[in-house]
Amino acid sequence: MSLTSAEAVRGPAAASSGWGLEIDRLTKVYDSSVRANDEISLRVEPGEVFGLLGPNGAGKSTLVKQLIGLLKPTGGSIRLGPHDLVADPAAARQLCSYLPQAPMPIESLRAEEAIRLTGAIRGGLRSAVGARASELLAELDIEEWRKTVGLRLSGGIRRLVGFAMVVVVPGRLVILDEPTNDVDPHRRRLLWQLIRRLGEEGSAVLLVTHNVMEAEKSVDRLAVIDGGRVVAEGTPSALKAADRGRMRLHLMLAPGKPTPDLPGYAAHPTRAGNNLVCVVDETLTGDAIAWARQQVSDGVAEEYALGATSLEDVYIRLTGHLSANGAEPTP
Amino acid sequence: MIGVAVAPAPGHGSWAASLWAQLRWELASLRVFLTLLVAIQLLSGVGFAIGIGFFFQHIPVQAALFVATGLPTINLVTLGFLAGPQQIAGLKASGGYDFIRSLPMPTSAYVVSWCLVSLAAGAPAMVATLVVAAARYHLSYQVSASLVPAVVLVVATGAMLGLALGHAVDKPSLIQFVTQFFFFAVFGFCPMALPASQLPHWLETLNLGLPFEHMAVVVRAGLTTGLASDVARAYLVLAAWTVACYALVARALARRH
Numbered sequence: 001m002s003l004t005s006a007e008a009v010r011g012p013a014a015a016s017s018g019w020g021l022e023i024d025r026l027t028k029v030y031d032s033s034v035r036a037n038d039e040i041s042l043r044v045e046p047g048e049v050f051g052l053l054g055p056n057g058a059g060k061s062t063l064v065k066q067l068i069g070l071l072k073p074t075g076g077s078i079r080l081g082p083h084d085l086v087a088d089p090a091a092a093r094q095l096c097s098y099l100p101q102a103p104m105p106i107e108s109l110r111a112e113e114a115i116r117l118t119g120a121i122r123g124g125l126r127s128a129v130g131a132r133a134s135e136l137l138a139e140l141d142i143e144e145w146r147k148t149v150g151l152r153l154s155g156g157i158r159r160l161v162g163f164a165m166v167v168v169v170p171g172r173l174v175i176l177d178e179p180t181n182d183v184d185p186h187r188r189r190l191l192w193q194l195i196r197r198l199g200e201e202g203s204a205v206l207l208v209t210h211n212v213m214e215a216e217k218s219v220d221r222l223a224v225i226d227g228g229r230v231v232a233e234g235t236p237s238a239l240k241a242a243d244r245g246r247m248r249l250h251l252m253l254a255p256g257k258p259t260p261d262l263p264g265y266a267a268h269p270t271r272a273g274n275n276l277v278c279v280v281d282e283t284l285t286g287d288a289i290a291w292a293r294q295q296v297s298d299g300v301a302e303e304y305a306l307g308a309t310s311l312e313d314v315y316i317r318l319t320g321h322l323s324a325n326g327a328e329p330t331p
Numbered sequence: 332m333i334g335v336a337v338a339p340a341p342g343h344g345s346w347a348a349s350l351w352a353q354l355r356w357e358l359a360s361l362r363v364f365l366t367l368l369v370a371i372q373l374l375s376g377v378g379f380a381i382g383i384g385f386f387f388q389h390i391p392v393q394a395a396l397f398v399a400t401g402l403p404t405i406n407l408v409t410l411g412f413l414a415g416p417q418q419i420a421g422l423k424a425s426g427g428y429d430f431i432r433s434l435p436m437p438t439s440a441y442v443v444s445w446c447l448v449s450l451a452a453g454a455p456a457m458v459a460t461l462v463v464a465a466a467r468y469h470l471s472y473q474v475s476a477s478l479v480p481a482v483v484l485v486v487a488t489g490a491m492l493g494l495a496l497g498h499a500v501d502k503p504s505l506i507q508f509v510t511q512f513f514f515f516a517v518f519g520f521c522p523m524a525l526p527a528s529q530l531p532h533w534l535e536t537l538n539l540g541l542p543f544e545h546m547a548v549v550v551r552a553g554l555t556t557g558l559a560s561d562v563a564r565a566y567l568v569l570a571a572w573t574v575a576c577y578a579l580v581a582r583a584l585a586r587r588h
Contacts, residue, residue, distance in 0.1 A: 068433045072587035089587060090435075098433040102426020109359050117359065120352035121434050 019046045019081040019172045021067075021204050026076035028062050028228075036062040038228040039076065046172070049195060049205040051215040051222030055319050059228040060208050061101075064175055067206070068098050080173055097122070097171040101178045101208075104162035106150030111161045112137060114150065115168050124169035136164040140190050155182035163191060170203045177208040192218050216311040226319045236311050243279065243309040243317075249288050250305045251276040251295060260300050263291055268317050276301075279313055349437050353444040358451075361418075365452055368410060372456035376406050379524075380464040390468065396558060399464035400472070400551040401524030403457035407482060408489030408546065411449035413514055415490060419497030420506035438581045442494065449490045450482070457482075461554070478553030485546045488569045491576035492542070498583035523547040542572040 021044040028037040036059045044050040054060050065071040067078060069089025078085040078092075085092040106114040112133055119129030137143045140160045150158055159182050167174060176195065180188050195218065198205050209215050215222060216236045223233040232239055249266065253259070253274040262269050265287070266278040280288040285306060292304035358365070383398055384390055422428040464470060496513075500506045520534060521543035527535045538544045545565035552559035559565075 065429070068429075070429060070432060070587060089585070093433055093435040096433070098430065100426060100430050100433075102429070104430060105360070105422055105425065105427030107360075108362050108364070109356075113359055117352060117356045118434070121349065121356065121436055123348070123435065 019202070019204065020044060021173050021206070022077075022079045023063075023067075024077045024079075026063065026066065026078060027074045028059075028066060028071060029074045035228050037066070037073075040225070040228075040230055041076075042223055042230065042233070044173070044204040044206055046202055046204050047199045048220045049199045049207060049218060051219035052206060052208045052225065053210070053212060053215060053222055053315060054225035055210070058225045058319070060225055061177075062228075063225070064098070064177060064206070064208060067173070067175060068092050068096050095171050096173045096175060097166045097169070097203075099162055099166040099174075099176045099179055101181070103155075103158060104150065104165060106158070106161065106165075108149055108151065110147050110149050111142065111153065111157075111164075112146040114161060115164045118165040119168040122169035122171075129168055132168050133164065136168060136194070139194060140164060141187055156184055156187065159183055160187060160191065163194075167194070167198060170198055170201070172203060173206060174198055174203045175206045175208070178210065179207070180209075180211065180214060188214075212312045212315045213310065224315060224318050231318045232314070239314050240309065240311055243313055245282050246279050246309050246313075247282050247285050247288070248307050248309045248313055249278050249280050249292060250307070251292055251301045252303045253301050254299055257300050260295055263287070268313065270316050270320075277313075277316070279309060279317075346437060346440055349440040350444055353436055353440055354447060357444050357448045361448065364414070365410075365448070368414065368452055369455055372406050372409060372453065373459050376402055376456040376460035377463045380460050381467055384467060392468065392470065393558070395464065395468035396470050396555060397526065397551070398524045399461060399468065399470055400554045400558065401547045402460045402464070403453075403554075404485055404523045404543075404547045404550050405518060406456040406460060407449070407453040407485045407550075408492075410452035411445065411486060411490030412493040412517075413510055414452075415445065415449070415493030416497035416506050416510045419494075420503035420510075423501075423506070424503040432584065438584050441584075442491070442577060442580060445494060446487050446490045450486045453486065454482075472554045473556040475553055475556075478550070481549035481553040484566065484569050484573065485550055488542050488546060488573045488576075491573050491580065495576040495579040495583070499579050517543055540568075542569055545569050 021042070023040055023042045026037050026040045027035065029035050038059075040059075040063060042050075052060055052063070062071060066073050067085065069085065069092035073086055076086075080092070080095050083091045083095060085095075104114070109117070115133040115136065116129055119133065120126065124132075137146050140163070142157055142160050142164075145153060145157050145161070150161070153161065159179070163176070163179055166176070179195065180191060183191060192214070195205060195207070199220075207215065207219060219236065221233070221235050222239070223230050224239075225231065246267075253271075253276055255274060257274075259269075259271055259276060262278060265280055265284050267280070269276065269278040271277075289304075289306060292301065292306075295301040296304065379402055380399060384395075419428070422431060461472065465472065496509060497506055500509065520530070521541065522530060522535070522538055523543055523546065527538055527544055530538070545568045548559045548562060548565040549569065552562045552565075
């Protein structure tokens with residue numbers, strides 16, 4: 001997609017700098033005195049893909065709804081370029097494009113029609129919106145469904161149509177809440193390419209996700225939220241730096257077997273189904289392998305694997321949750 | 332400054348363009364339901380106009396005229412007042428409501444587009460009901476220019492009531508319950524196709540403050556001579572309800588919890 005796309009529908013000013021998102025000490029307290037967001041401060045630059053990670057109930061949705069003007073902060077500020085989005089929620093609707101996690105309301109709308117109409121509602125130029133809608137359908141490899149109504153689309157294709165609706169006239173800030181849900185691996189890769197390109201075309205992209213593995217490959221920077229607070233922020237490499245010198249031990253337990261007693265050097269143990277994961281110092285990998293072999297010999301585990309730590313291990317350490325399947329840490 | 336991001340060219344992003352875009356969205360979203368609703372309204376309006384004659388051996392012309400000029404009001408408000416809140420409740424239940432609210436649509440353009448869709452849904456049945464009733468009971472209408480503002484105001488009031496209910500009430504299940512309650516209460520006990528004097532005194536008094544009897548009065552005044560009374564008051568009551576409901580809709584759409 002060349003200049004035809006985002007800049008054509010938004011105009012040449014889209015490429016200008018100075019349209020960063022700046023969140024300063026944002027706090028949201030609900031009536032029940034729950035602090036859903038507790039003095040969150042973040043900055044997302046134009047052109048940057050920024051990941052917002054955290055378990056269910058961490059406060060991600062509350063943060064997003066304040067950005068798009070659906071919730072009023074209890075304190076703090078949100079600025080997008082020169083605009084104060086707390087004081088001017090109408091500006092938020094103009095400047096932010098939002099893909100919710102819930103299904104898009106397009107039951108009776110045909111795929112291409114839904115994309116074009118959203119572009120028109122967002123003030124895009126008709127010819128440019130039409131051209132970009134066609135490009136998006138082609139680049140997401142969903143052209144064969146262009147005339148299909150939403151009710152007849154599979155969950156993944158409907159998700160991709162929703163993405164195209166949101167980015168056909170992209171805002172200065174594009175907020176994507178779990179954009180890859182239900183999307184097949186082939187189109188998931190195409191989707192990530194387009195998300196990267198959104199950044200290159202000048203939008204700041206805020207990516208809300210549980211899926212740390214995907215985020216690790218796709219975001220420039222990220223923040224991990226837990227309990228309404230930012231518990232870590234930085235590039236994926238910087239966040240992983242604390243785990244340098246450590247290895248990840250993955251044990252596939254035999255079905256029905258309880259979690260075995262772990263050696264003292266095994267840190268941050270987490271069990272999801274029959275998968276037991278922990279982190280060990282690389283100087284102790286010999287001991288760890290011996291222990292894992294013993295578990296296999298005893299019939300407690302079926303197999304084991306030792307590999308480099310990932311961002312997911314950082315995430316587990318910070319939040320106590322596995323990323324995508326909601327598993328809890330072992331007691 | 333704001334428009335730079337999404338509406339770069341002069342003439343684009345205007346109110347009229349927003350209205351046109353929203354109207355196309357509404358019509359496309361309702362394409363199956365709207366066709367069905369128009370068909371049902373045609374059948375029910377025409378059926379009621381014919382069926383009422385079966386209750387009487389001989390129905391006086393004035394009585395037939397009263398009923399025939401009351402039925403179009405029901406046609407005109409069915410989509411806006413009853414189907415509208417149900418649609419919004421569905422959006423709230425499915426999670427699509429946040430996406431709709433995140434779009435940069437002026438409230439006035441959204442409201443006008445919904446009124447136009449309501450008019451499109453009710454007008455065919457209104458015309459058919461009047462034509463069939465005229466043929467069945469040998470009626471002749473005295474159509475005046477006031478029919479146009481009357482129809483516009485009735486459609487607007489019905490649509491505003493529906494939007495206010497849909498947007499101001501948070502819980503989808505409550506919206507659906509209240510809508511169904513209104514369906515029976517309004518069409519069963521509001522004097523649109525029957526004279527208010529036939530109702531118990533308390534109900535007649537209650538209806539003076541509600542908009543439904545007044546909807547029938549202004550439409551009837553545009554179709555007959557001398558059959559409708561207190562027409563000016565009816566316009567005022569309807570205008571007051573429309574303005575109040577618009578304010579409620581605007582407030583609900585701008586509301587941040």
